[in-house]
Amino acid sequence: MNEGSKKTIKLLCFSVLGMFTFSFALVPLYDVFCEVTGLNGKIELEATTNQNLETEIGRDVSIQFVSHNNEQMPWIFRPSESQIKIQTGKYHTATFYVKNPTNKRMIAQAIPSVAPSNAASHLKKLECFCFEEQELAPGEEALLPVRLIFDDELPDSIKSVVLSYTIFDVTDYNDLEMTDHHDGHEMEASL
Amino acid sequence: MSAVIETHDHDDHHHGPAEGLTRWLYTTNHKDIGTLYLWFSFAMFLIGGAMAMVIRAELFQPGMQIVEPEFYNQMLTLHGLIMVFGAVMPAFVGLANWLIPMMVGAPDMALPRMNNLSFWILPVAFFILLSSLFMEGGAPNFGWTFYAPLSTTYAPPSVTFFIFSVHIMGASSIMGSINVIVTIMNMRAPGMTLMKMPLFVWSWLITAYLLIAVMPVLAGAVTMMLMDIHFGTSFFNAAGGGDPVLFQHIFWFFGHPEVYIMILPAFGITSHIIETFSRKQLFGHTSMVWAMTSIAILSFVVWAHHMFTVGLPLAAELFFMWATMLIAVPTGVKVFNWVTTMFKGSITYETPMLFAIAFVVLFTIGGFSGLMLAITPADFQYHDTYFVVAHFHYVLVPGAIFSIMAAVYYWIPKWTGNMYDERLGRLHFWLSFIGVNVTFFPQHWIGLAGMPRRVPDYALQFADWNMVSSVGAFLFGASQILFLFIVIKTVMGGKKATPEVWEGARGLEWTVDSPAPYHTFSTPPKVS
Numbered sequence: 001m002n003e004g005s006k007k008t009i010k011l012l013c014f015s016v017l018g019m020f021t022f023s024f025a026l027v028p029l030y031d032v033f034c035e036v037t038g039l040n041g042k043i044e045l046e047a048t049t050n051q052n053l054e055t056e057i058g059r060d061v062s063i064q065f066v067s068h069n070n071e072q073m074p075w076i077f078r079p080s081e082s083q084i085k086i087q088t089g090k091y092h093t094a095t096f097y098v099k100n101p102t103n104k105r106m107i108a109q110a111i112p113s114v115a116p117s118n119a120a121s122h123l124k125k126l127e128c129f130c131f132e133e134q135e136l137a138p139g140e141e142a143l144l145p146v147r148l149i150f151d152d153e154l155p156d157s158i159k160s161v162v163l164s165y166t167i168f169d170v171t172d173y174n175d176l177e178m179t180d181h182h183d184g185h186e187m188e189a190s191l
Numbered sequence: 192m193s194a195v196i197e198t199h200d201h202d203d204h205h206h207g208p209a210e211g212l213t214r215w216l217y218t219t220n221h222k223d224i225g226t227l228y229l230w231f232s233f234a235m236f237l238i239g240g241a242m243a244m245v246i247r248a249e250l251f252q253p254g255m256q257i258v259e260p261e262f263y264n265q266m267l268t269l270h271g272l273i274m275v276f277g278a279v280m281p282a283f284v285g286l287a288n289w290l291i292p293m294m295v296g297a298p299d300m301a302l303p304r305m306n307n308l309s310f311w312i313l314p315v316a317f318f319i320l321l322s323s324l325f326m327e328g329g330a331p332n333f334g335w336t337f338y339a340p341l342s343t344t345y346a347p348p349s350v351t352f353f354i355f356s357v358h359i360m361g362a363s364s365i366m367g368s369i370n371v372i373v374t375i376m377n378m379r380a381p382g383m384t385l386m387k388m389p390l391f392v393w394s395w396l397i398t399a400y401l402l403i404a405v406m407p408v409l410a411g412a413v414t415m416m417l418m419d420i421h422f423g424t425s426f427f428n429a430a431g432g433g434d435p436v437l438f439q440h441i442f443w444f445f446g447h448p449e450v451y452i453m454i455l456p457a458f459g460i461t462s463h464i465i466e467t468f469s470r471k472q473l474f475g476h477t478s479m480v481w482a483m484t485s486i487a488i489l490s491f492v493v494w495a496h497h498m499f500t501v502g503l504p505l506a507a508e509l510f511f512m513w514a515t516m517l518i519a520v521p522t523g524v525k526v527f528n529w530v531t532t533m534f535k536g537s538i539t540y541e542t543p544m545l546f547a548i549a550f551v552v553l554f555t556i557g558g559f560s561g562l563m564l565a566i567t568p569a570d571f572q573y574h575d576t577y578f579v580v581a582h583f584h585y586v587l588v589p590g591a592i593f594s595i596m597a598a599v600y601y602w603i604p605k606w607t608g609n610m611y612d613e614r615l616g617r618l619h620f621w622l623s624f625i626g627v628n629v630t631f632f633p634q635h636w637i638g639l640a641g642m643p644r645r646v647p648d649y650a651l652q653f654a655d656w657n658m659v660s661s662v663g664a665f666l667f668g669a670s671q672i673l674f675l676f677i678v679i680k681t682v683m684g685g686k687k688a689t690p691e692v693w694e695g696a697r698g699l700e701w702t703v704d705s706p707a708p709y710h711t712f713s714t715p716p717k718v719s
Binding site for chain 2: 001002004005008009012013015016017018019020022023024026027030070109111117118166168169170
């Protein structure tokens with residue numbers, strides 16, 4: 001085989017590896033792209049570090065809260081108020097009611113989404129139940145707070161924003177089943 | 192010195208193929224491997240076709256008649272996967288193996304042993320995929336696009352075997368493409384400049400680059416699925432911070448170039464056949480090359496037109512709409528060149544030419560419905576209806592598959608040394624032509640009327656055209672048995688072919704005997 005062929009083969013193998021790497025690079029690229037542009041209604045899953053958001057009180061915006069349960073998620077999950085009027089540049093707190101009606105200890109994760117998507121980058125949260133997983137004992141209920149603010153740069157065309165949360169069941173059932181199984185054995189033994 | 196002579200003598204005994212089954216297992220000869228690829232893809236075409244028959248039989252009448260919806264979904268998925276990865280792609284690789292070395296005046300492919308490997312892992316991949324039919328929970332049932340979370344959270348356990356088989360198919364395609372590119376770039380006969388290269392070789396050079404670029408992305412996508420399913424990652428799982436829409440972006444970043452991978456070699460084949468049977472030089476050789484190159488480049492920036500309805504921002508919808516429509520320009524150049532080549536030519540209508548003309552007409556119809564789908568607001572209406580099914584079957588069946596059949600009729604005298612039965616060939620063409628149109632044309636109408644795709648049952652108002660479509664499908668399916676018969680008959684015997692085979696055929700492959708000797712162009716020909 002001549003030198004030219006060897007060079008071509010090397011180059012092609014390198015391209016294959018490069019494209020395989022690129023396919024994984026698409027994952028962070030996609031997130032960065034969505035975050036920068038606010039597309040997809042994605043908002044940051046961590047508290048804002050910007051302390052200077054509270055400015056003079058701006059115009060009115062109405063914000064609607066929507067809750068969804070993913071798949072078979074059995075929790076009762078709903079906003080305390082479905083719609084409130086707030087002002088840009090001022091912090092507001094809203095709460096969501098949540099209850100675990102099952103007889104198992106369960107862990108949930110809420111994922112937010114904002115519509116219209118170009119409002120997403122202007123909605124900042126100081127505190128949110130979606131920043132961490134929520135654990136509820138059987139029958140336990142709670143009021144989960146979210147403390148949020150719209151910055152001044154919210155486009156004028158946006159008069160109303162929807163903030164929706166989808167709650168996911170992230171309980172590790174493998175662990176649970178193992179403990180249940182274990183309990184069963186103990187009961188058998190005591191009998 | 193004597194040792195050298197002995198070795199030489201030893202070589203002399205091996206100028207022909209080895210005997211027995213091991214000839215096929217161990218072969219490194221590009222013609223043998225081409226034959227293996229072609230037979231393998233034919234077998235897959237018949238298996239995938241049988242699954243299509245199950246689908247059309249179920250859709251013959253509204254209501255559930257023959258199979259369970261779960262099994263219907265498995266048929267639908269395997270039909271798509273087998274036709275794309277098992278029938279169309281290996282058939283083109285088989286043609287590439289047979290023809291590229293002869294067309295560029297090379298003695299063999301550049302990497303003959305890798306060539307053997309890239310073929311023999313394919314049957315393994317499809318054995319794994321098909322064996323999933325007999326596994327608990329059944330075969331993959333999420334459609335050939337395997338969107339997450341259907342293919343992750345809700346997938347049957349056999350999805351892991353599916354992922355493994357896709358990895359193997361990808362490896363096979365990548366090895367095949369490396370072989371094609373190295374052969375074309377480094378082993379052309381002296382005097383054959385890039386622009387003098389036959390168009391089939393050009394089309395495959397571009398296709399191979401597309402494969403190198405996107406098959407690793409497909410491998411990446413299925414690897415992410417594997418990790419989501421088994422290793423607790425959340426690439427596509429929203430609960431863990433992932434995004435199912437990301438899957439669609441990655442899949443179609445592979446998928447759109449993939450659909451051009453399945454049509455570019457067809458462009459090359461059609462150009463050769465129309466040139467020969469019009470008895471004229473092809474019009475616009477250079478513009479054909481540039482048109483294929485532009486189509487290939489554009490294929491990387493149009494992927495999101497498959498996902499207009501996921502909630503893209505307006506700017507993205509406009510961009511992908513215009514970029515998609517732009518592809519009509521180089522495609523139009525190609526159709527114009529084919530028609531102009533035929534214009535005032537001394538045309539005869541042998542079977543390959545019939546298939547090639549049908550390709551131009553029917554592929555163009557498929558292209559036009561593609562333009563309709565590119566219009567974003569219209570796509571909101573057409574998305575996931577039978578109109579889409581009609582569109583992509585028009586570009587794949589009378590597009591890619593007709594071009595493969597045309598190629599088989601055109602080059603089989605060179606492969607076997609025998610002429611095929613012209614009367615049966617034409618009969619096969621007309622049955623296929625009628626069958627394909629009766630099957631897929633009514634699907635435009637039921638699609639526009641709102642029938643969703645991927646359903647085992649449908650509303651009553653779609654009943655009549657579905658029955659027509661099924662009758663067409665049975666006709667098309669049955670006529671492929673005739674094709675199998677014609678091919679076997681030609682292999683067994685027939686009128687002896689001359690080296691030139693076709694009056695006015697151009698290209699180096701027509702300068703060697705028919706059948707082509709086991710080794711050709713051991714000394715490179717001179718190309719002026």
